[in-house]
Amino acid sequence: MDSVVLLQRQLVDYTAQLFNEGFLDDQFNQLQQLQDESNPDFVVEVVTLFFEDSERLLNELAKALEQQSIDYRKIDAHVHQLKGSSSSIGAQRVQKVCIAFRNYCEERNIEGCQKCLQQVKNEYSLVKTKLETLFKLEQQVLAAGGSIPWPMQ
Amino acid sequence: MVILDLELDAMAITGDSRSQFHVLAVDDSLIDRKLIERLLKTSSYQVTTVDSGSKALKFLGLQEDEQSNPDTPFGSPNNHQEVEVNLIITDYCMPGMTGYDLLKKVKESSSLRNIPVVIMSSENVPSRITRCLEEGAEEFFLKPVRLSDLNRLKPHMMKTKIKNQKQEEQELEISEIQSDEQQQPVQLPSSQPQPESQPQPQPPALLLQHNNNKRKALEEGLSPDRTRPRYNGIPTMV
Numbered sequence: 072m073d074s075v076v077l078l079q080r081q082l083v084d085y086t087a088q089l090f091n092e093g094f095l096d097d098q099f100n101q102l103q104q105l106q107d108e109s110n111p112d113f114v115v116e117v118v119t120l121f122f123e124d125s126e127r128l129l130n131e132l133a134k135a136l137e138q139q140s141i142d143y144r145k146i147d148a149h150v151h152q153l154k155g156s157s158s159s160i161g162a163q164r165v166q167k168v169c170i171a172f173r174n175y176c177e178e179r180n181i182e183g184c185q186k187c188l189q190q191v192k193n194e195y196s197l198v199k200t201k202l203e204t205l206f207k208l209e210q211q212v213l214a215a216g217g218s219i220p221w222p223m224q
Numbered sequence: 225m226v227i228l229d230l231e232l233d234a235m236a237i238t239g240d241s242r243s244q245f246h247v248l249a250v251d252d253s254l255i256d257r258k259l260i261e262r263l264l265k266t267s268s269y270q271v272t273t274v275d276s277g278s279k280a281l282k283f284l285g286l287q288e289d290e291q292s293n294p295d296t297p298f299g300s301p302n303n304h305q306e307v308e309v310n311l312i313i314t315d316y317c318m319p320g321m322t323g324y325d326l327l328k329k330v331k332e333s334s335s336l337r338n339i340p341v342v343i344m345s346s347e348n349v350p351s352r353i354t355r356c357l358e359e360g361a362e363e364f365f366l367k368p369v370r371l372s373d374l375n376r377l378k379p380h381m382m383k384t385k386i387k388n389q390k391q392e393e394q395e396l397e398i399s400e401i402q403s404d405e406q407q408q409p410v411q412l413p414s415s416q417p418q419p420e421s422q423p424q425p426q427p428p429a430l431l432l433q434h435n436n437n438k439r440k441a442l443e444e445g446l447s448p449d450r451t452r453p454r455y456n457g458i459p460t461m462v
């Protein structure tokens with residue numbers, strides 16, 4: 072019984088930290104509100120789609136920036152998609168780098184674009200690790216017989 | 225006990241009346257389709273999702289005349305809208321046919337014109353918003369769309385329901401009279417103090433008045449809760 076409460080507290084604290092550090096924004100709460108008994112895995116499903124989509128786009132971006140003549144319209148289209156999917160799940164820091172990325176794209180600034188690709192890769196792998204940890208904690212709470220205290224706000 | 229029963233009943237009716245509404249959601253992003261589908265289903269709407277404007281038009285039964293693309297099959301030549309769609313919600317930025325293009329096609333079609341269209345976009349571009357609203361879009365939602373945004377959909381669907389109902393006015397009157405007959409045992413004793421002493425002409429007049437009130441409530445369509453007009457009589461009875 073005590074261990075369940077401890078795990079639940081750990082989950083709540085960890086989530087709060089992700090919000091405080093700006094990894095997640097209120098859109099993530101919205102996702103949690105859409106999860107219910109009839110859709111118990113909704114958040115994990117959507118976030119998994121985000122992982123798959125992001126990895127595809129990051130690969131495409133790396134390829135596009137290696138080309139001899141750079142197709143900025145293509146790059147902008149990829150970044151636009153990444154910005155959209157990150158904002159849809161509330162991955163705020165990824166979304167913010169995408170905004171800067173698109174500005175460099177508009178300026179046709181290759182160095183700026185390369186710098187942003189590194190940043191967005193970093194932010195993506197950070198938020199991915201954090202979300203995976205969060206889901207693991209949720210599983211531990213459930214396995215211990217506890218319930219998930221969502222939505223938090 | 226009575227109050228509890230009525231509340232449950234009212235909830236059931238609310239759910240029922242909303243699930244009569246069918247929304248067609250158009251978005252090229254799989255994540256955003258999942259999201260809008262859940263949002264709409266959580267709000268008790270029936271949902272169909274498609275990933276492009278041309279698939280939306282196909283679902284609506286509209287032939288694409290201009291773009292005669294032999295690669296994409298567009299159903300039988302005499303296809304028409306078989307499933308009723310009460311509202312279209314579409315992303316603005318899509319490859320090929322944009323949400324704006326789809327909006328224009330719908331508004332140019334005599335058979336689809338009455339379906340309300342709502343545009344979603346991740347970018348807050350005022351000229352884009354104005355352009356869509358001028359072309360006949362009912363709303364412009366900034367992405368990501370939130371549950372609270374969806375409250376703005378229902379009044380638009382009510383309006384078209386009424387347009388359709390006007391076309392089938394006679395049918396509507398029959399069903400209204402039938403439902404009023406079922407309600408009579410509840411309504412009449414409270415509104416008519418002396419039911420036995422009066423001759424016959426009175427009840428039909430009452431019935432008619434009740435019908436008018438009901439239709440007025442429907443036509444106004446402003447009440448966010450459709451069930452409310454129906455339960456006006458309850459407080460006086462409890």
